[in-house]
Amino acid sequence: MSEYSLKEQRIRKITSLYYSNPEVQKAIFEFSKHREICPRYFEGFGKRPDYFQYQGDIFELVKKGATSFHCSEELWSDPLQIQTGMNEQQANELRIGWDLLIDIDSRYLDYSKIMAREIINLLKFHRIKNFRIKFSGSKGFHIIIPWKSFPEKINEIKTSEKFPDYPRIITRYIIERTKKQLIEKISDLEKPSRYVKNFQAPKEVMPDLVLVSPRHLFRTPYSLHEKTALSSVVLDEEELEKFSPKDANPMKVKVRDFYPRVEEGEASELLMQALDWYRENNLQEEKKFSGFRPVKIDKLSDSNFPPCIKKILSGISDGRKRAVFILINLLRSVGMEREELEKKIYEWNKKNKIPLKEGYIKSQLSWSYKRKPLMPPNCKEFYQGIGVCAPDEFCVKIKNPVNYTIKKSLINHKKK
Numbered sequence: 001m002s003e004y005s006l007k008e009q010r011i012r013k014i015t016s017l018y019y020s021n022p023e024v025q026k027a028i029f030e031f032s033k034h035r036e037i038c039p040r041y042f043e044g045f046g047k048r049p050d051y052f053q054y055q056g057d058i059f060e061l062v063k064k065g066a067t068s069f070h071c072s073e074e075l076w077s078d079p080l081q082i083q084t085g086m087n088e089q090q091a092n093e094l095r096i097g098w099d100l101l102i103d104i105d106s107r108y109l110d111y112s113k114i115m116a117r118e119i120i121n122l123l124k125f126h127r128i129k130n131f132r133i134k135f136s137g138s139k140g141f142h143i144i145i146p147w148k149s150f151p152e153k154i155n156e157i158k159t160s161e162k163f164p165d166y167p168r169i170i171t172r173y174i175i176e177r178t179k180k181q182l183i184e185k186i187s188d189l190e191k192p193s194r195y196v197k198n199f200q201a202p203k204e205v206m207p208d209l210v211l212v213s214p215r216h217l218f219r220t221p222y223s224l225h226e227k228t229a230l231s232s233v234v235l236d237e238e239e240l241e242k243f244s245p246k247d248a249n250p251m252k253v254k255v256r257d258f259y260p261r262v263e264e265g266e267a268s269e270l271l272m273q274a275l276d277w278y279r280e281n282n283l284q285e286e287k288k289f290s291g292f293r294p295v296k297i298d299k300l301s302d303s304n305f306p307p308c309i310k311k312i313l314s315g316i317s318d319g320r321k322r323a324v325f326i327l328i329n330l331l332r333s334v335g336m337e338r339e340e341l342e343k344k345i346y347e348w349n350k351k352n353k354i355p356l357k358e359g360y361i362k363s364q365l366s367w368s369y370k371r372k373p374l375m376p377p378n379c380k381e382f383y384q385g386i387g388v389c390a391p392d393e394f395c396v397k398i399k400n401p402v403n404y405t406i407k408k409s410l411i412n413h414k415k416k
Helices: 003-019 022-031 057-063 088-094 109-125 165-190 201-205 268-288 307-313 320-333 338-351 358-369 401-415
Strands: 037-041 068-072 074-076 095-098 100-104 132-135 141-145 217-219
Touching (some): 003 022, 003 057, 022 057, 068 074, 109 141, 165 268, 307 320, 307 338, 307 401, 320 338, 320 358, 320 401
Antiparallel strands (some): 037 068, 132 141
């Protein structure tokens, strides 16, 4: 019997018993109000859009094979009116708000704890008292700041219409403000030498910006995790440092509210500081990269891509959302026309073990084409994280997949 089937057997043994708990059902149901929801059936997801009409709907889906439940960061007046491919205006008319959901994940739970603590310290520095934290179910945590914590308007623009822009800016600001402390704390934890600092640490554990995107779903509080069979339990702040995965035993959970009562506008300072930081930083970036232009490569061949991109294009099972972010930015940077680029992305998605939802890809393409082309992340760490980094002898000469593709194309063109 494979490891895959053993994992499935383990979680299916407890789903009916666990989700039959009325307190667990209530916690999931109450949190999911005004959110798009989607059940997961171990490997595959259910239909979208969907929502819970009654608390009992949760157990009915479990009886049909659901193993976990996922919901949106965005809040909708009527989730069933959401349509794949709807334009920005249509989304804004339906969206009544959004929560700031900070997704912290790492290969090491201790790294995630340190990051969560540094973020909490920063939130308190910005006078935010009402936030909640929960275990992701694996090796990370989710921190939520409710929608009502943010101002209704900024410069007469509705804040509800600034998704995913504002959450992304805040997340980037948090990453920048906590990076130094994270390096110090993780270096102290590892203690290879008091003179050596782990500058790799932020890349290991920083919140993932790619996940802050339209219609992105995250695991609801008290939903099970397929790989660990643990519950996504809500924690008190004081429990963070001593938390152990055994505390997420689904048969022993203490149900708590993941959505705190807030003071209206208490996150205004955080948002304004993040916007100021972004404007200043963006001006510097624009000056620094003002000369960057996409390079048009005629007769672009897949054979000129670096090994990591070839691996991605052959289809992957983990890191698909990061991969689509990489591919879109790479292909735009080497001058591929939009129609050809979109065709290539959709063809790639069919090769994945579990294809991404078409609506997710469409939203990523739409988001990208509203902005100037960006180069994909630099080599190694980002690609190691999704298991596609396999450098060849040419990789040592370059820092980015774009550089690799351009140089390889020029060399092969000269040979011909």
